Amino acid sequence: MKELWTSMASLMAVWAFSRTFLTTVFPPELLFAFTKLFQRLFNCFSSYCYYDITEIEGVNTNELYTAVQLYLSATAASSCSATSSNRLSLTRGLNSSAITFALSHSDRLIDEFNGVSVVWEHIVIPRQSQTFSWRPLPEEKRGFTLRINKRDKPYILEPYLEFINIKANEIRRKNEDRLLHTNSRGSLDSRGHPWESVPFKHPSTFDTLAMDPVKKAEIMSDLRDFADGQAFYTRTGRAWKRGYLLYGPPGTGKSSMIAAMANFLKYDIYDLELTEVQTNLELRKLLMKTSSKSIIVIEDIDCSLNLTNRKENAGAGDRGSFGLFDGAPDVETGGNNNSVTLSGLLNFTDGLWSCCGSERIFVFTTNHIEKLDPALLRSGRMDMHVFMSYCNFPSLKILLKNYLGCTPEDVGTEMLRRLEEVTCAAEMTPADVSEVLIKNRRDKDKALRELVEVLSIRAEKNRNGLRRIEAEEVAEEEEKREVESLKEGGAAAGGGHLAEETWKTTRG
Numbered sequence: 001m002k003e004l005w006t007s008m009a010s011l012m013a014v015w016a017f018s019r020t021f022l023t024t025v026f027p028p029e030l031l032f033a034f035t036k037l038f039q040r041l042f043n044c045f046s047s048y049c050y051y052d053i054t055e056i057e058g059v060n061t062n063e064l065y066t067a068v069q070l071y072l073s074a075t076a077a078s079s080c081s082a083t084s085s086n087r088l089s090l091t092r093g094l095n096s097s098a099i100t101f102a103l104s105h106s107d108r109l110i111d112e113f114n115g116v117s118v119v120w121e122h123i124v125i126p127r128q129s130q131t132f133s134w135r136p137l138p139e140e141k142r143g144f145t146l147r148i149n150k151r152d153k154p155y156i157l158e159p160y161l162e163f164i165n166i167k168a169n170e171i172r173r174k175n176e177d178r179l180l181h182t183n184s185r186g187s188l189d190s191r192g193h194p195w196e197s198v199p200f201k202h203p204s205t206f207d208t209l210a211m212d213p214v215k216k217a218e219i220m221s222d223l224r225d226f227a228d229g230q231a232f233y234t235r236t237g238r239a240w241k242r243g244y245l246l247y248g249p250p251g252t253g254k255s256s257m258i259a260a261m262a263n264f265l266k267y268d269i270y271d272l273e274l275t276e277v278q279t280n281l282e283l284r285k286l287l288m289k290t291s292s293k294s295i296i297v298i299e300d301i302d303c304s305l306n307l308t309n310r311k312e313n314a315g316a317g318d319r320g321s322f323g324l325f326d327g328a329p330d331v332e333t334g335g336n337n338n339s340v341t342l343s344g345l346l347n348f349t350d351g352l353w354s355c356c357g358s359e360r361i362f363v364f365t366t367n368h369i370e371k372l373d374p375a376l377l378r379s380g381r382m383d384m385h386v387f388m389s390y391c392n393f394p395s396l397k398i399l400l401k402n403y404l405g406c407t408p409e410d411v412g413t414e415m416l417r418r419l420e421e422v423t424c425a426a427e428m429t430p431a432d433v434s435e436v437l438i439k440n441r442r443d444k445d446k447a448l449r450e451l452v453e454v455l456s457i458r459a460e461k462n463r464n465g466l467r468r469i470e471a472e473e474v475a476e477e478e479e480k481r482e483v484e485s486l487k488e489g490g491a492a493a494g495g496g497h498l499a500e501e502t503w504k505t506t507r508g
């Protein structure tokens with residue numbers, strides 16, 4: 001034993017001496033070059049390739065790291081025996097409902113893909129010094145190292161990473177961890193993202209959405225075709241994106257429709273607050289930070305920006321920070337770099353930048369479609385224009401089912417007939433109808449009686465209003481005819497001017 005200790009001590013002394021000798025004799029640059037050379041030699045003779053996937057690339061979060069983490073989490077959970085230790089860390093993200101298994105520092109996991117074994121290692125090292133950055137970086141550098149045999153690399157690396165991305169997306173969607181993101185001026189979340197996120201838990205679905213069933217089926221089939229259309233978009237050379245414009249009076253379900261779309265496709269929502277975006281560049285950066293399989297929404301687009309009459313506005317100097325053409329005009333649009341312009345928005349939706357990422361849906365909503373610039377409406381930009389209308393009879397039946405749990409049979413033929421008579425003429429929004437039903441939801445009969453009463457009153461008012469307008473139009477027509485005939489009579493008797501004077505006197 002004593003001999004063993006003695007030889008250990010001498011070995012350590014030799015090592016310490018050699019180290020001191022090397023650092024004294026050889027300058028650090030030479031040592032660095034020597035280490036590099038040694039690494040190269042090692043790589044030449046090693047039969048493995050190593051790939052590092054760090055959590056943060058530059059100042060951005062590496063999406064691949066997140067995907068690998070999710071994928072390995074599922075793999076580690078299902079095969080604890082494949083890891084090098086029996087210990088896994090369990091975490092639940094802030095906005096997540098699912099528990100995630102994670103590898104601890106230096107843990108290894110063996111995975112198999114297409115019959116080839118690969119090894120993943122999780123590396124966590126303290127960050128040595130805070131390099132200058134516009135956001136605080138985590139105190140630890142985390143990353144995964146993938147080890148693949150050199151002979152397997154050419155035919156497994158790409159498909160394997162692709163497979164991991166697909167699996168990670170599947171896991172994310174299975175966990176139903178969908179998020180609602182929004183932007184606010186200059187704010188960045190803890191990961192440096194310009195979007196702030198909360199879990200998206202809106203209960204609206206196409207089943208609960210009150211609208212014409214034919215239109216609804218058309219939209220659902222369009223969404224399904226879009227989501228399954230990767231091959232089509234690749235074949236035709238089109239960017240994998242689609243635009244919907246939802247328009248109609250307030251309370252007709254435009255926001256509910258967006259939620260139903262997101263729930264149907266299991267997509268995230270990015271609710272873009274355009275008034276918080278100051279420049280086209282900022283808009284582009286926001287777009288770059290959206291993920292695939294998402295719906296990007298700009299609500300009330302007519303109120304968000306002054307997007308009408310480009311030519312008229314070209315001369316206007318001061319329109320606040322969101323005006324189309326503030327300050328000195330730029331070459332392309334007449335705007336400058338300090339405002340969001342219509343052209344910036346159009347680039348956002350269908351320019352080159354709109355294609356970063358894929359499988360994205362743009363939805364614009366407005367209560368006043370007539371206020372929008374035709375450039376926004378032309379075909380190819382917003383692929384589908386959906387008019388969200390006042391409540392009609394089929395929509396009413398859906399609302400009765402939603403709020404009172406009533407089928408048409410429960411309501412009864414006579415009541416149905418009365419409702420059908422007045423629903424369209426009443427021009428009430430689904431939101432207004434919902435209010436009446438919610439108020440009386442504990443007493444179905446009362447709810448139906450009150451609903452028919454409210455609808456009848458509104459229908460009658462509309463009919464009276466219509467009658468009054470018609471009467472006014474008839475009177476106007478008569479007036480015009482009278483003037484014409486007097487003019488004709490006056491012209492015959494000495495001039496139009498006289499005829500007009502006569503008409504004015506006769507009208508009193």
Ligand SMILES: Nc1ncnc2c1ncn2[C@@H]1O[C@H](COP(=O)(O)OP(=O)(O)OP(=O)(O)O)[C@@H](O)[C@H]1O
Pocket residue numbers: 208209210211249250251252253254255256257367388429430431432434
């Ligand atoms: N078509 C509809 N189907 C089911 N519920 C609806 C519908 N339209 C409105 N509602 C009900 O009315 C409320 C308001 O609707 P929503 O916010 O979707 O309307 P909107 O058209 O987006 O209104 P705004 O233009 O004011 O934003 C919703 O919470 C929903 O309960």
